[in-house]
Amino acid sequence: MNKTDTTMQKTQLIDRILGRKAGMASTETALPASTHPKNRARIPDAYTRFDRHPGYEKMLVPKAASERLGIANPFFRVHDGVAGAITRIQDREYINFSNYNYLGLTGHPAVNQAAKAAIDRYGTSASASRLVAGERPVQRKLEEALANVYEVDDCIVFVSGHATNVSTIGYLFGPKDLVIHDSLIHNSVLQGIQLSGATRRSFQHNDTNALNQILAEIRGQFERVLIVVEGLYSMDGDICDLPPLIEIKRRHKAFLMVDEAHSLGVLGKTGKGIREHFDIQGKDVDIWMGTLSKTLAGCGGYIAGERALVEHLKYAAPGFVYSVGVAPSLAAASLEALRIMQKEPERVTRLQAQGQQFLEAMHSLGINTGLAQGYAVIPAIIGSSLKAARLSNQFFEAGINVQPIIHPAVEEKAARLRFFLSFLHTDQHISYTREVTKKLMGNR
Amino acid sequence: MAVRLSLGIEQRFRVQLPAMLLGSSPTVNNVSTWIAGKLAGHDDSENGQSTDLVAGFLHQHGEELTRDEMHALDEDVRRLAETGTRMIV
Numbered sequence: 001m002n003k004t005d006t007t008m009q010k011t012q013l014i015d016r017i018l019g020r021k022a023g024m025a026s027t028e029t030a031l032p033a034s035t036h037p038k039n040r041a042r043i044p045d046a047y048t049r050f051d052r053h054p055g056y057e058k059m060l061v062p063k064a065a066s067e068r069l070g071i072a073n074p075f076f077r078v079h080d081g082v083a084g085a086i087t088r089i090q091d092r093e094y095i096n097f098s099n100y101n102y103l104g105l106t107g108h109p110a111v112n113q114a115a116k117a118a119i120d121r122y123g124t125s126a127s128a129s130r131l132v133a134g135e136r137p138v139q140r141k142l143e144e145a146l147a148n149v150y151e152v153d154d155c156i157v158f159v160s161g162h163a164t165n166v167s168t169i170g171y172l173f174g175p176k177d178l179v180i181h182d183s184l185i186h187n188s189v190l191q192g193i194q195l196s197g198a199t200r201r202s203f204q205h206n207d208t209n210a211l212n213q214i215l216a217e218i219r220g221q222f223e224r225v226l227i228v229v230e231g232l233y234s235m236d237g238d239i240c241d242l243p244p245l246i247e248i249k250r251r252h253k254a255f256l257m258v259d260e261a262h263s264l265g266v267l268g269k270t271g272k273g274i275r276e277h278f279d280i281q282g283k284d285v286d287i288w289m290g291t292l293s294k295t296l297a298g299c300g301g302y303i304a305g306e307r308a309l310v311e312h313l314k315y316a317a318p319g320f321v322y323s324v325g326v327a328p329s330l331a332a333a334s335l336e337a338l339r340i341m342q343k344e345p346e347r348v349t350r351l352q353a354q355g356q357q358f359l360e361a362m363h364s365l366g367i368n369t370g371l372a373q374g375y376a377v378i379p380a381i382i383g384s385s386l387k388a389a390r391l392s393n394q395f396f397e398a399g400i401n402v403q404p405i406i407h408p409a410v411e412e413k414a415a416r417l418r419f420f421l422s423f424l425h426t427d428q429h430i431s432y433t434r435e436v437t438k439k440l441m442g443n444r
Numbered sequence: 445m446a447v448r449l450s451l452g453i454e455q456r457f458r459v460q461l462p463a464m465l466l467g468s469s470p471t472v473n474n475v476s477t478w479i480a481g482k483l484a485g486h487d488d489s490e491n492g493q494s495t496d497l498v499a500g501f502l503h504q505h506g507e508e509l510t511r512d513e514m515h516a517l518d519e520d521v522r523r524l525a526e527t528g529t530r531m532i533v
């Protein structure tokens with residue numbers, strides 16, 4: 001190989017790396033200047049067909065593999081009723097570990113009643129953005145109640161938890177800023193960072209020393225800096241170490257955002273999340289994020305924090321300004337769910353006990369539960385995605401619904417079955433699940 | 445540095461490293477596993493794109509298949525691409 005060859009290859013390689021990295025941003029300039037027939041003929045077929053989209057073509061591989069190996073598709077199963085500790089799928093009852101009904105409030109009569117009353121009063125849609133179509137009192141009440149949970153000024157509710165992260169981070173930060181996140185952070189945060197144009201860095205999962213070190217090195221290069229972590233990690237079931245994170249964000253003059261999607265109702269003596277778990281002031285975290293879809297039995301997401309943050313987002317965050325307000329029925333359901341959570345802390349206590357019991361049951365069988373700490377999310381790490389899918393089907397045959405989680409939702413080769421505990425699970429559900437697990441996975 | 449390294453790897457092993465692998469946080473471990481997987485697979489490049497898809501899938505999802513199984517899977521993928529399919533029923 002001679003010298004010019006190498007130089008050329010080098011350039012090509014650099015182009016390839018840069019080309020992929022620049023990704024979406026460069027497509028505009030890559031478009032052909034004219035649609036002259038000669039240029040049209042040069043446009044590959046694959047660019048004009050959805051069935052030739054690289055993402056779609058990639059999906060054909062697991063499809064083919066599962067057909068070849070006779071593994072039924074474990075995704076998109078159709079449930080016939082409220083999914084709690086038990087669910088009905090195709091006329092059969094299953095013990096259910098695939099839902100976020102942490103405190104058993106989805107399907108709770110009082111929550112249903114609150115939603116029905118809101119429908120009778122306001123109908124089923126808020127029709128447009130709250131900015132222009134106006135407020136329904138129940139939307140404000142929910143925001144006030146959530147702000148109270150964190151003992152902060154105010155709160156804004158969006159129509160989706162995912163959109164909450166995308167829009168908040170995407171709007172508040174820009175190209176001169178840095179967003180640094182835990183390596184296991186949820187996709188919605190990554191999408192928000194991408195949208196913002198900020199520099200993105202990640203630090204090794206839960207390694208606050210690494211975070212501190214990175215910030216010590218590069219903090220000075222940026223204007224605003226945001227650190228993002230989760231209270232309870234949704235794929236792994238471990239929690240963040242909040243006190244040192246607060247110290248670090250102060251030391252480096254950064255903002256701290258905590259995604260409480262899975263912590264509300266799960267962590268802390270009365271379910272107020274990671275803040276209560278560590279006995280920390282709400283004001284010590286700059287941005288509290290959470291969702292209505294899990295403990296709160298609804299659909300939507302929220303940001304709680306100081307007034308300047310919340311009111312700014314209400315006038316400017318695209319996902320709020322240019323999107324419909326949360327449906328009154330959903331706001332009412334979540335508000336009632338929050339009330340019940342606070343009125344009946346024994347639900348939280350029981351869920352925490354169930355989590356510990358489940359974790360111990362898995363450990364007694366030698367199951368690899370990864371980082372799980374026994375808080376409602378407990379994975380059984382398998383590795384191979386096909387094995388995880390096959391196991392999920394075997395559990396299903398034995399009357400247990402538990403979903404496989406595979407790449408890209410988790411890191412490569414880290415497929416797992418993910419068990420979500422609910423307040424509604426009984427001791428019998430857990431002991432039966434232990435028996436089945438022993439039979440299916442006992443000698444691994 | 446990344447460029448020199450990948451160029452070296454590409455020349456030495458005759459495999460094209462995906463930019464993704466280098467873009468995120470490459471470790472000696474995951475780059476070498478990737479190369480090993482690639483070499484253990486097959487290098488009949490006339491098989492082209494779907495072979496890469498299959499190899500990529502097996503790598504990312506921690507699957508171990510024999511050469512024959514990989515070839516068969518490759519055929520299946522090609523067939524699905526031709527006939528079209530449904531993924532949600």
Ligand SMILES: Cc1ncc(COP(=O)(O)O)c(C=O)c1O
Nearest residue numbers: 160161162186234259261291293
């Ligand atoms: C950590 C985390 N953040 C955000 C979300 C998005 O919430 P939602 O599903 O309510 O849109 C989820 C759940 O999917 C999550 O696990």
